[in-house]
Amino acid sequence: MGEEPAQSSISTLWSELKRRRVVRVVALYAIAGWFVIEVASTVLPNLNLPDWTSTLVTVLVVLGFFIAVVLAWAFDIGPEGVHRDPGPAVPASSGQPDSIAPSEPADPPRVQRAPPAEADDRKSIAVLPFVNMSGDVENEYFSDGISEEILNLLVKLPELRVASRTSSFVFKGKEVSIPQVAGELRVDAVLEGSIRRAGDRVRITAQLIDAASDSHLWSETYDREMKDVFAIQDDIAQSITDALQITLSPKERRAIQNVATSDARAYDFYLRGRSYMYTMTQRDYEHAIGMFNQAIVQDAKYALAYAGIADAYSHMFRYADASLENAEKAREASEKAVALDPDSAEARASRGLAMFISENYPEAELEFGKAIELNPNLFEAYYYAGLAYTSQGEFEKSVEMYLKAMEVSPTDYQPAVFLGQAYASLNRKHDEMKARLSSIELIERHLKMNPHDTRALCMAANQLSNVGELDRGLKMAEEALAREENEPLVLYNIACFFAMSGDSDRSLDLLERAVDSGWGDRAWLETDSDLDLLREDARFKALLERIN
Template sequence: MSVEMTPHSDTDSSDYAPSPRVAVLPFVNSSDDPDQDYFCDGVAVEILLSLTRAPGLNVIARSSVFALRGEQLSALDAGRRLSATAVLTGQVQRSDGRVRMDVELIRVSTGRRLWSGVFDRDVLDVFIIQDEVAGAVVEALGVPGPGRTIQGGQTGNVNAYDYYVRGRELYYEYSRTSVESAARCFEDAIGLDGTYTLAYCGLADCFSYLYMYVDSSEEFLDRAMRASTMALEFNSQLAEAWASRGLAVSLARQYEESELAFEKAIELDPQLFEARFLYARVCFAQGKKDMAARLFEEANRIRPEDFQSLLLAAQSIDELGQKMRAAELRIRGIAAAEQRLGLDPTATRALYLGANGLVALGEVDRGLVWLERALTIEPDEPMLLYNAGCIFALAGNKTRCLDCLEKAEAAGLRQRGWYENDSNLDSVRDDPRFSALLKKLI
């Protein structure tokens, strides 16, 4: 085993006040095998997720960072595009049961190296290496370390880990085909390690997604419930397991159990963005707008560049009568959506949630332009169609609103709570077409 670590004294904390903003760039695959790209991405994402748990550290979301992958930018140029204080870069070579990792933390403003490390170990030590890298980064930046190691919920089977990271990358694409492929990867991971907690979490989330957006069948719901149950059986101290359970049981309308599961996830990992964000969505679907608003804002404090939590918080706060606060959040949310679109012009969720914010602020024409861009890119995506219905309702176009809502329902989005409790749809509630649509929902 060999390890080299090079700390540097150039870490004036005043440059980072109040909170360092770090980007973990995709790690480069130095192996001859292109199939190892998934493994390299998995290493980088695990370090990123670990750093999000470090108090006082602002970690740029994976979706924003990985959107730059195809632009062939230098590390410093990528950092500038992302408005990062520092960037973490790495090269990974895996062969013959060994893994070599060269990692470097660079200050964006000066190009100076803050820390570097070279690791050459058995591939089974990859999780230990990831923990050591995360610890070195927070030490170099002068903030407290993460509250949980990467090894929690992980596997000792590297082949199972390969399937897991492939599954997670596919899940992040958020399409029916990619999520179905992700579920197969998680199942393959579980086939190699029947106690792999995070793989069960991923599997549960896949089936929850398919139930919500593809087909509200009892099979998908049952499989989400069973996978989340298995995750908790193998590791009841893993926050992700409780978050997956909270989502699954909410789809069965077991709301009390869902809320308890999300509360447990937050207790175990206060920095887990998904726990608060998903909890907020469940509260919104129940009409608990005050609770939803609080949770969306808390989620945004964990991930400040996230446009979704800002814009969804704004809608909930608007419905509570806090118009000025809602407008402030919408302005921030639209700016965050624009930043995301600067990295990826095809990010349809940024387009349609930003469009909603623009129309709500009175910028109707601009908002509709954003919406039409999104519909051109993904004309059959159920969540986009639902949100298009909301936006057309706000803009006063009832016919196009109902057209989109009916298409969303036909495409698989049938969660009654959203249709019933979304104030964007108030202008069409008395329409016979909307009444007929509600009768089709679960």
């Protein structure tokens, strides 16, 4: 009984050290200090300086260590800059100390207004998922889909920075204020709304709100037949540009007119298909393909539906079932999409992704380049191009693409994760650590709003392992496995965690299970720096041969 208070005090101190990021600072300082001492011991003797000079450098590094620890305890660095740490928060009833809390429901985030990205003076906007007022959860796909389509129209305007779907949809169903949303996503304005659908009629209410004043810039209610939904989206996009005082060229004015299809039923099937594309499971990819095919039955010239089929097969190949049949179907559908609409950036990006999974890298690079030329704000084009360069081992180029993706969508954690991985492959340790720490903050924020996102949980585990927080990382890894122990993507990512943690046997066990379950991206396996520990292992080499 007498030891419990002491143990509790130690546990509290350790939790507080982690919360204040002192552990990370110690790890970073140790790396930097070792580097400085090594350089000094090598260079200073050649400069004919006194013998005690190297000793002085060592002493200064040691003294600096204590100063760094004190500063890390007292101050914090976040997106809003350097500020004094306010001290420990009052613990919640769950008593969970870690900032990543995947098992608990998330409270609304307490965020501060972050400055816009440097050297980007464009006006910016976030499109929140419209609220489904139909009283039928089955119509959720429709309200989400309309929101995403408006977002996609606005993304085509180079004068406007639009928060990505991944970033803005984390607020779905959350009770947060517009200033909070704008601060989190670093935007000037927020579009929100609601949709009520009844039979062939739809009622859409939209309002554009200025973040600084929390006042309306524009609002409108549309009560029309379903066949008029395209005109409604066009009118909303045009009204937003007028309210933000953005002058459009004739080409840009045409770009925000939704002309992908004129068939309302085809469009409905397309939206249903898109709603299945975000869980990253084989079952839902198959559902998405079925919906896209139904859209094509209604409109055989629907290029975006073909692009959707291509994306579904490409993702299924990468994450669930790496069969030659899936790769071939992705190529066929993407080719059809480009043939139907060669000026569609989305179709070009889908074609690039299909070429990437087929390891036709020159063609993939060409298609991603065309997609970026057609729409410089298309996040997927930069992100997929970065993945393709990583698979080829061209890490300098992948760094460039990931940085571009982060410019387009600063709050999306995915490119930050792979940026750190690319820096690791280039042995740029300082840049790697900065990217890793940045990705952890982005994932923490994402998981706070989406605690049941298993892929993000996997990514969190891996990044925590990379910065030396193995206990927290292990907790995340075990949680992810408990949720989806048979998903190839989860098995692969947790295998990476155990490889980085030094447990090669368990890592290989999980990798073998991932391959048995359908994982088969050999090129990624060969270049993934997270698996460097396994390179010379006979089991790993045998696994590569199996995939080949």
